[in-house]
Amino acid sequence: MGGGRIKTLREGLREAAKADPVGKPEMGWPQNLPERFKTRRLEVGNAVTEALGVASADKVRKGEWALFGVGFFDAPQVIVLTMERLFMELAVMDVGAVALALMLLAHGKGLGTCPQVASLRYPWVFHEVLGIPETQRVMLVIPIGYPVDEAPANRFARTRVSSDECLTWVGIAPGKD
Ligand SMILES: Cc1cc2nc3c(=O)[nH]c(=O)nc-3n(C[C@H](O)[C@H](O)[C@H](O)COP(=O)(O)O)c2cc1C
Known part of the structure; x- marks a missing residue:
């Protein structure tokens, strides 16, 4: 979706985010994340804003960046993936598979994508x-x-956690007997 409707959508989202940074997501939104996830999120967020020349204590410019993100970083087009509510959690995996396929197809055509949940x-x-x-x-x-x-x-x-931190090998592990 692009053209005039994306403008209306982005402006509506930014207005909503200005009025209320928390919003009212209709999906479960993680609360009280364990420290290791919080720290990682903060580190990645700070790495981006640092790259933009924004000081970590500069809440105003950080807020502006968040609003920019809520409006899809001003991308010219946006794909919006929806799912029938009655499919419940199981079909989330299908949505993820579709998302990855779309992003790989886009990449193959020289396009860039950035999956986002912030505006949700x-x-x-x-x-x-x-x-x-x-x-x-x-x-x-x-x-x-x-x-x-x-x-x-x-x-x-970018920093990445090592595969050991997020993968559990059961049985034959690479490099091990
Ligand atoms: C499901 C999902 C939701 C995401 N939501 C956001 C988001 O709301 N805002 C954002 O800036 N990045 C979001 N990201 C992260 C970026 O899309 C991107 O994956 C991340 O910056 C890593 O990019 P890199 O692989 O180039 O390092 C999300 C990623 C995923 C997989």
């Missing part, structure tokens, strides 16, 4: 602007466009 704090804006029936839930948005590789936010050094 304001589901009513999607329902209203896009006419999504209440029988469906908005699951994921994927802004899409030609990547600007030299943009600071696309150039910061």
Whole structure:
């Protein structure tokens, strides 16, 4: 979806986020994350804003960046993935598979994508602007466009947790007897 409707959507989302940073997500939103997840999220967030030249104590500019993100980082197009509510949690995996397929296809065509959940704090804006029936839930948005590789936010050094931290090998592990 692009053109005029994306403008209406992005403006509606930014207005909603300005009025209420917490929103009212219609999906379970993680609360009271364990410290290791909180720390990691903070580290990644700070790495991005640092790359943008924003001091970690600069709440105003950090807030502006968050609003920019809620409006899909001004991407020219956005893919909005929805799911029938009655499919419940099981079909979340299907949505994830579709999302990955779309992102790989886009990448193959030289396009960049950025899966996002931040704007899902304001589901009513999607329902209203896009006419999504209440029988469906908005699951994921994927802004899409030609990547600007030299943009600071696309150039910061990513840290990754090691595979040992998120994978459990049962049986034959690589490099082990
Ligand atoms: C399900 C999902 C939701 C995400 N939501 C957001 C988001 O709301 N805002 C954001 O800036 N990044 C979000 N991200 C992270 C980015 O889309 C991206 O995956 C991350 O920056 C890692 O990019 P990299 O692989 O280039 O390091 C999300 C990622 C996933 C997989």
